[in-house]
Amino acid sequence: MLKRGSKSKAWHGFQNHRLPVLVTCLVLIPLFLILLFFNNSKKTHSSLGFTVQKWNSFDSMQLRPTIEFRNATDVIWQIPDSAKAVIFLAHGCNGRAVNFWDRSPSCPNCVGLPEERLLVLHALVHKFAVLTISSMGRCWTFGEEMLIVKNIIRWWLWRNKLEKLPLVALGASSGGYFVSALATSLRFSSIIIMIAEGIFDQMDVTENYPPTLFVHMPKDLYRQQKISEFIEVLKNKGIDVAEVECLEFPLSPFFLADRIPGLNQTVSAKLFKLFGDKGFIDRKGYMMKDGRATHWKEALHETKEIVLDKNLVQHVQEELNLAFAYHEMTSLQSEQFFKWFESHMK
Numbered sequence: 001m002l003k004r005g006s007k008s009k010a011w012h013g014f015q016n017h018r019l020p021v022l023v024t025c026l027v028l029i030p031l032f033l034i035l036l037f038f039n040n041s042k043k044t045h046s047s048l049g050f051t052v053q054k055w056n057s058f059d060s061m062q063l064r065p066t067i068e069f070r071n072a073t074d075v076i077w078q079i080p081d082s083a084k085a086v087i088f089l090a091h092g093c094n095g096r097a098v099n100f101w102d103r104s105p106s107c108p109n110c111v112g113l114p115e116e117r118l119l120v121l122h123a124l125v126h127k128f129a130v131l132t133i134s135s136m137g138r139c140w141t142f143g144e145e146m147l148i149v150k151n152i153i154r155w156w157l158w159r160n161k162l163e164k165l166p167l168v169a170l171g172a173s174s175g176g177y178f179v180s181a182l183a184t185s186l187r188f189s190s191i192i193i194m195i196a197e198g199i200f201d202q203m204d205v206t207e208n209y210p211p212t213l214f215v216h217m218p219k220d221l222y223r224q225q226k227i228s229e230f231i232e233v234l235k236n237k238g239i240d241v242a243e244v245e246c247l248e249f250p251l252s253p254f255f256l257a258d259r260i261p262g263l264n265q266t267v268s269a270k271l272f273k274l275f276g277d278k279g280f281i282d283r284k285g286y287m288m289k290d291g292r293a294t295h296w297k298e299a300l301h302e303t304k305e306i307v308l309d310k311n312l313v314q315h316v317q318e319e320l321n322l323a324f325a326y327h328e329m330t331s332l333q334s335e336q337f338f339k340w341f342e343s344h345m346k
């Protein structure tokens with residue numbers, strides 16, 4: 001704070017330089033406003049506790065995964081220089097390991113879904129080696145598949161000489177149930193269970209169970225109740241447990257372009273307008289329904305004005321589900337995720 005004396009001095013200074021200050025303000029204020037509107041690389045939804053990261057926020061980090069076929073499934077990974085930890089990422093039903101990685105010469109069949117790829121990028125930037133595996137069927141199962149995946153992870157750690165590093169896991173939906181179970185047979189330093197309550201009513205959890213962060217969307221009331229229940233169960237066993245709530249947020253004209261590689265601002269703004277015209281979003285830009293229940297693909301088909309690469313339909317769908325915040329993979333709160341992992345590495 002300025003002291004009284006220095007305040008009046010500053011005031012005199014201001015009077016002497018009134019014109020230049022005024023001119024500077026007249027130039028700077030519009031400039032500031034322009035920057036505010038056009039530099040949307042880091043839009044903060046401060047009330048929601050996250051920053052909307054642009055898809056290319058990690059320009060220096062390239063996704064160059066290695067792919068191997070083992071035990072009849074895809075194993076795809078990337079190890080950053082001087083890795084300090086390892087993360088196993090488990091997709092949800094209908095997911096695949098290829099969804100986490102951008103299409104590239106090293107992975108021609110990769111899909112690079114917006115949330116999945118950003119999770120991987122956040123992990124690599126935080127110096128986590130990233131391991132993704134596809135489930136054998138549509139969703140993860142809890143019999144032999146548990147053993148197979150455990151063995152793949154162990155073999156992979158051994159082969160890459162990463163056994164000594166802390167191992168963490170993040171699973172979404174079906175992957176969340178799977179990770180909750182896997183944590184009883186593999187030693188994770190902590191885990192994240194996303195949009196799932198875990199199978200804590202079907203297994204015996206001891207005090208050795210890893211610290212568990214539930215990342216969930218409270219709009220899904222049934223899951224929210226289950227999660228509150230299981231948080232109490234885990235707390236009562238002395239396990240470190242916490243939760244991150246993910247709330248709905250409004251779409252904006254460039255949101256899809258910000259999040260999806262290969263979808264430009266023109267297409268993004270046209271889609272936003274279409275959603276508004278069709279009543280898929282309200283006046284503030286909030287989704288009226290879950291993306292899956294919104295007939296946006298039909299509406300897109302009817303209009304001849306928007307050319308959306310058909311490979312990007314899944315990507316748009318994911319972001320619409322995310323904005324509605326009922327059930328979707330999210331990378332928006334990644335800083336909180338990695339804070340959780342990093343604070344439980346000993």
Ligand SMILES: *[C@@H]1O[C@H](CO)[C@@H](O)[C@H](O)[C@H]1NC(C)=O
Binds near residue numbers: 148
């Ligand atoms: C997985 O594959 C490895 C290498 O081919 C094999 O040795 C191992 O027995 C397989 N594990 C299972 C559970 O099938």
Ligand SMILES: *[C@@H]1O[C@H](CO)[C@@H](O)[C@H](O)[C@H]1NC(C)=O
Binds near residue numbers: 267307
């Ligand atoms: C945006 O993408 C669409 C569809 O791929 C394309 O037709 C259009 O020319 C692009 N616009 C700009 C400004 O790049």
